[in-house]
Amino acid sequence: MVPLENYLALSAILFSLGVYGVLARRNAILVLMAVELMLNAVSLNFIAFAAYLDPERITGAVFAIFVITVAAAEVGLALAIIIRLYRNRATSNVDEVATLKW
């Protein structure tokens, strides 16, 4: 018997790892992967809640589907931006791009 808290804790760990990745890593693509981790943690949360608390309607699963859809779109656009950036600046490190400031 696996309780709901286990899923929530797992999701929290995944999310926090994602946060660390976004904050710490320099490579833009890796930042994107960390964002994917966070999105996955959220989807897992949705589905766990849906399965345990709302098994009749399971609305959370529908939200997870939307999250996946939007994530796919986001990945497509983000990677396009990164390729564009690389082509213009010859780098994909986020901390080397700092033109938009004072």
Next chain:
Amino acid sequence: MGAEQAWLLAAIPAGMFLVLVLFGRYLPRQGDYLGILAIGASFVLFFPVLVDFLDFFDAEEARLAIHESIAWSEVGDFHLRMGIYIDPITIVMFGVVTSVSLMVNIFSVGYMKGEPRYWWFFAVLQLFAASMLLLVMADNLLLLYISWELVGVCSFLLIGFYWEKRSATEAAKKAFITTRIGDVGLLIGIILLWRETGTFEIQEIIHQAEEGLIGGNMLFLSMLFVFLGCMGKSAQVPFHVWLPDAMEGPTPVSALIHAATMVVAGVYLTARLLPLFEHAGGMLMIITIVGLVTALLSGFIAFAQTDIKKVLAYSTVGQLGFMFVALGSGSVAVAMFHLMTHAFFKALLFLGSGSVIHATHHNQEMDKLGGLWRKMPITGTTFFIGCLALAGLPPLAGFWSKDEILLVTRDAWTVWAFVLLAFAAICTAFYTTRLFIRTFLGPVRDQQVHDHTHESGFIMTGPLIFLAVLACLGGFVIFHEVGEALGFPGGITEFVFLPPHEPHEYEIDWALAGASLVIALIGVWFGAFMYWNGSLARSTRLAEWNPGLYALITNKFYFDDMYQAVIDKGLLGFSYVVAWFDRYVVNDTGVDGSAQVTGYGGYLLKFLQTGRVPNYAMGIAVGVVGLAIAGLAVTL
């Protein structure tokens, strides 16, 4: 038409004001005939009102006043009504205001011919007459205050009619601000009375005072404030300074302001509220003292004035002082009687001086005039009548009313008041004589001015003749028989009275009349002695006899200089401090300072914008964690 429709008297000129303001300049002759038509209609409608009122009036059955009112405004359980209140005082004022306004309007057609803004002049004259008529029939203090201020605005507009002249705008401002100071007092007084009684209706307030519901210090205080307003409007010391300066306006305006409308508003209000003043401790004493001081001071100042209009202005101030003395002595009838006779002869004198000024091409310095009687016989003769009336010689109007004032003063106060007032009367006779001799008699002083002088046309001499007749005969309404013949219950003292007092029939007091005549003759003789043949030799010697006193009089007792000093030292000093505070504290520290702090803060904060995405992400993450911690702290 009955007396209930008396509001038409004010409504017709007010409506014509709108017409003239909007369309006046496009009308043929710029609409001056419309102005005369409107004020003439008021004058004509006065007579049915008078007849109707006389039918109604019965002193024995206590039918003393017609009161009509309509709902004005309702807020919660506060009801405000406005209406007209017509009693003998109002009737006298109606007669004076409509007749003098009509004469002034007719005279202006000749006097103002060819002036710029001719239409505007006539428009404001209509508004002036309308507000004054509304003032005298208002049944509550609020309506009265509104018309009171309207009168003030009109005087401002008319005194400053020649606004291209700097002195005219200054005089207009001075008149407006000086009367304004008094008006604030009036407003405070009205509010205090309302707080005490809960009503604005004059008769209701008087009724409460008579029942003893209000009284004591509160009533004294509110009446003192009300009287401040009266002093400002009626140019009593120390508020008299605006009136001589108001001579900057066109001369017909001077006649209107100083004879029939603006300045008598204060006298009217004091008369209207006299029962309240009687209940308010020593207010009657204060009124008498103010009137006496004004009569004496203005008499002295008028000695040394060389401008004809200025002499007349100070005589107006002085005669208003006489009226206040009469009111202070508790006699409404005498005050209103003098108000009426004064309105006629003072309007006559002002219009006469206007005729002189017009004929001599705006020359109003006595030093350049002289010997005008032969050139201008009609103006000279009517002016002579006016002067005799002002000096108080029988049987002209001024004699009877001044005699009556002396009588009531003698009865009401001790002998000193009588003596001082008699002395003021001598001064009046003296400067009046001086004015007439130096203007119309004696040698020609400026031949060039003299050669161009000519008698004015009938449009100007007509009103003079009309007013001269009134100045001759107006005094006789004091007699019982004359009043009865005209349809009144009797002489004016039997018609105008306020309820607690009984009407009384006038009986001539031969001793006093003789004294009065002697007083007038002393003044006239002394004036003639000093200035006969227009020679200044004796008066110059008198001036040199005591130069300090002479300087005091020519400088009008330094009132203007004193006010100027107060403004220069006090007000400007205070303004300097305020300006300093505004510049350095409000502006530099407050406004500029806050802008600089914001700007520098922005300069410092902009370095937070590193442009590096991870820093922003860190900001978001820290924010989320912070919010989470805050949320936990709140729930736990």
Next chain:
Amino acid sequence: MNATEVVWWVFAVATVALSAGVVFSRSVIHSAIFLIGSLGGVGAMYVILTVEFLALVQFLIYGGAVTVLILLALMLTRQSVSGEPEKVTGVQAPFGILVGGLLMAILIGSAVGTDWPNDVDDTPTNIPIETISEQLFDTFGVPFIIASVLLLVALVGAIILARQEEGDA
């Protein structure tokens, strides 16, 4: 401890380990490979939760399409050709650990500390796919269509952004 629990713990530990590999690995390529594993682990969790349809979607879209896309992007932006070891973390990495740790503590703490309404110790029973389809095409029909439009727009946008323009190197 029954079979389900054993399986859950195995997959949970594996998922956490792979995810840590994603964010801590020095090589970006390794990170991408670990990401595939991590996404697969989450998919396995869906299976244990008996939402097989979602697991299928997870494997197809994430494990297939997204990772392939990421690998492709990595190939196109390959860097440090010199082979010199590059610094993979930024200056705020220590703060990242701090914030991430704090967040994890708060989330786990509140998940455990909250009193959940239903009896949440039961393993969920089999959830029919019909329920999901009903929800998706009926209740959330309009959002579903809007999401498809979003995908189309993103597709067009990505093409425009990544297109080689005239004058580009």
